[in-house]
Amino acid sequence: MANFAIMGFGTVGSGVAEVLRMNGESIAQKLGEPLNLKYILDVRDLSATPYAKQAVKDFAVLENDPELDVVVESIGGAKVALEFTRRALLAGKHVVTSNKELVATHGRELLAIAKEKNVNYLFEASVGGGIPVLRPLFQCLAGNQIQEIVGILNGTTNYILTRMVKGGVTFAEALKEAQSKGYAEANPAADVEGLDAGRKICILSDLAWGREVRPEAISIQGISHLDLRDVDIASRAGYRVKLLGRALRLEDGRQAAYVAPHLVPADCPIAPVDDVFNAIMIRGNAVGDVMFYGRGAGDLPTASAVMGDVLDALTHRNRRRDLGWSESAPLIDQERELPLYWYLRGDFAQPEGSEKLAEGAYIVGPLSAQAAKELAEQVKAAALMPVLR
Ligand code: HSE
DSSP states (O other), rough: OOOEEEEESSSHHHHHHHHHHHHHHHHHHHTSSEEEEEEEEEOOOOOTTTTTGGEEEOOOHHHHHOOOOOEEEEOSSSSSSHHHHHHHHHHTTEEEEOOOOOOOHHHHHHHHHHHHOOOOOOOOGGTTTTTOOOHIIIIIIISOEEEEEEEEEOOOHHHHHHHHHHSOOOOOHHHHHHHHHSSSSSSHHHHTTTTHHHHHHHHHHHHSSSSEGGGGSSOOOSTOOOOHHHHHHHTTTEEEEEEEEEEEETTOOOOOEEEEEEEEETSTTTTTOTEEEEEEEETTTTTTTEEEEEEEHHHHHHHHHHHHHHHHHHHTTTTTOOOOOEOOOOOOOHHOOOOOOEEEEESSOTTTTTEEEEEEEEEEEEEHHHHHHHHHHHHOOSSEEEEEE
């Protein structure tokens, strides 16, 4: 019998317990032994739940149990979760997590501890919710040089945009719905302001190129300043507006990563991706473009990815999966060095060489962000947004 514990019994943690309840038999078959949920560590009182017997409040119980194989960390944040993850790895336990904040900010250190202790630190659920994307990236696509990654990485904001545009509900109502469905972060500002997508594009970048990109080093813009007028103009002109994370590696080895709302042409496979769904396109120099699509948030989709990692950790109990990243990535000066196309709206004459989407709405480029901002200032534009080309 294999034993695992869940730390943090919120949306994801309880989803993991539910997946085990639903699929315990087939999981045991795949594993070759039963999988036992031995402990649930949570500050809340679980005595009135079906999990009263597993409930513990002291992390040392997990740490000191030699029969405990895997710990699922679904606490969130980078405080208690960091301490318990460090201690669990140091105690020789495999750790599986959905915690993108922790992986993006401390993944390098935690993977180094895992390597030293010959255990797994796995985090498939940290990007794209239930979508298998990290393992394909570092395993199935390992024969490629990865050139670019771009995608919808946050379910909450995609849900909000879809509900506002197609359902006609207000931003506040759509956010409330996303919260009640268990999509949003504890502090939804992390979703709305793009930080959650920023953490995820950093993790993808770390794994794709083996060098750390920290969320605080990249440009991150969310959807809070988005004007529905631009969404409307864009859709009439054959575009959709999506919050995208994008990472690329230039030929000279330098990298870029950023998060911003973009105009996406309707014929791009990312454009019709709505609601809580995420889509991540990865371009490799051998495979070309591949796209990963599925539910990017929610209890069971995220738990699906966590459970996959639990099984993977248990089947690699004595052989650590070799993944990790080293020192900081060399980033370009993105404001000046990354030419993009830009959507501009305002009360001004059509700029020379631009494409007209509607009266007062144009696409210009390629221009650096700095040049685009200077132009926007000069013509007193009311909106400026990159266009995915
Ligand atoms: N708040 C996140 C999202 C949860 O909406 O995508 C999944 O990481």
